[in-house]
Amino acid sequence: MHNDPSEFEAIIERHSSEKQYLIPILQDIQSQFNYLPPVALATVSKQLDIPMIDIISVASFYNAFSLTPRGEHVVTVCMGTACHVRGGPKILEEFERRLKVPAGGTTENKQFTLETVACLGCCAIGPVVVVDGDYYAQQTIGKVESVLKKYASKEKNNGKPREN
Amino acid sequence: MIKMLINNLEVQAEEGYTILDTCKFYGLEIPTICHNDGLSNYGACRLCLVEIGEGTNTKMVSSCTYPAQEGLVVHTDTRRVLETRKMMIELMLSTAPGSKILQDMAAKMGVKQQRFELRNEECMYCGLCVRICAEQMDARAIGFQNRGYQRKISTPFDVKSKECRLCGACMYICPACQLRCQGPDAETAICSGCLDMDPTCVDVYDELQCWMYDAGECGTCIRKPSEVADDIEEPKEKNA
Known part of the structure; x- marks a missing residue:
């Protein structure tokens, strides 16, 4: 756990101690630690x-x-109206089954956090799944595994997801 | 002094007054829940809505946050204002049906129906406790967290914080966390049972801004005309 105030003081110094x-x-603390530790x-x-x-x-x-630790990769499944009618909930279910966490949860090995979003504004390419800011269009249950694999095996590919 | 028109009466407000302050000064009753003289103006409950402007170009503003302005035309008792207030009471009653203050206010304003599902959150998010904690107790121990339907008032991480001195000011000022009305029909959020009692135990909010303050006592405005007529006839018989 991150309990050393000096780590956070360094981040604050990069900005300025103004309200x-x-x-x-x-934002900086969130991106560095994947959550906001109480000490921070x-x-x-x-x-x-x-x-x-x-x-x-x-x-x-x-x-x-986030006030609770998040995983390394954040998987966001769109639950907006357009994605919903094209099977968004089923894709979410598939993610829940494969990651063994409910929506909003983080896997035990802290690798994935599964989240839902109401709409991403790109309904034409729905159902949409976003992983760490990368958009995956027209998802199906069958594609879920390959999306997860790209990130689960990130270390083997020099820290970059494989190209589509 | 700021000159303005409230209900077609020319009134004078002092610098820094809000519309609500001015109305109070002139004895015009405006119902409100989230306003407290010792705390900052918040405009959360929307019960103190008044209509400003003239003709068709009017708009609704919360009188507790709108400053008195030179030449402002205010109406506190139009049909639109009264109906909106009733709706606000109804909505707040659905989130905090156990609040006696709300129930009394509903009876006072003649709200006789409750069309929304009761959510029993026992909080109407008026922010009185948050403000009294910060402004009067100088503790800043509690505040709003999350948003939307998950919004709640709590201490950081929901544990007792060192800022909280357990002074109880938040509970003292809370309009929702007190015993609910144990009236004749306590199970429903709104029964208006107190209005049918004679004399009624709530002071009746008179839609017509009756200048006779004991409006609830004479009862002419809440009882059926036939009953009032009986009362008038009876003394005549005794005299005769």
Whole structure:
């Protein structure tokens, strides 16, 4: 676990100890640790002189922030209307079955976090699955395995997902 | 002094007054839940809505957050205002049906139906507890978390925080966490049973802004005309 305040102080120093930089600082912590550790929030609260509860309000308001540890890769399945009628829920079920976690959960080996989203705005290519910002269009149950494989075997491919 | 028109009466407001402050100063009753004189204005409950503007170009604003302006035309008792307030009461009753303050207010404003599913959240998110904690107790121990239907008021990580001194101010000011009305029909969110009692135990909110303050006492505005007529006839017989 990340319990050393100095790690977070370094991130805060990259910005400035002013209240207006709260969200950029939280974003940096989120991208470095994949979640917001309680110690980080306490450090930010102290350095920026913002009450802890206000930081929690911000952190719990935005989906981009997570207060529980997230996996290395975030799998987002679209549950919007267009994706829904084209079988989005079935694809989500398949992901849940293969990763053995419910939507919103993180696998035990901290490799994947499964999430849902209401709409990504690209309904024409639905059902859509997004993994770490890469869009996978017109997904089917059959394609789920190959998508997961690309990321599960990331280390073998010099840290880059294989090309389609 | 700021001169403005409220219900066609020319009134004067002091610098820094809101519409609600001005109405209170002149004795015009405006129902509100989330407003408290010792706390900042919040505009969450939307019960203090008033209509501003003239003719067809009117809009609804919350009087607790709208500052008094020179030449402003305000109406506090139009049909549109009263109906919107009733709707707000109904919506809030569905989230916090156990609140006696809401139930009384509903009876007062003549809300007789409850068309929404009861959610029993026992909180209407008026923010009074959050504000009293921050502004009067200077603790900032509780606040809003999450958003949408998951919104809740709690301490960080839902555990007792060192900021919280257990002063109980949040519970003192909360309009929802108190014993519900144990009236004749306590199980329903709204029964208006108190309105049928004579004398009624709630002060009746008079839609016509009756200047006779004991409007609930005389009962003429809430009882059937036939009953009132009987009352008037009876003393005549005694005199005769």
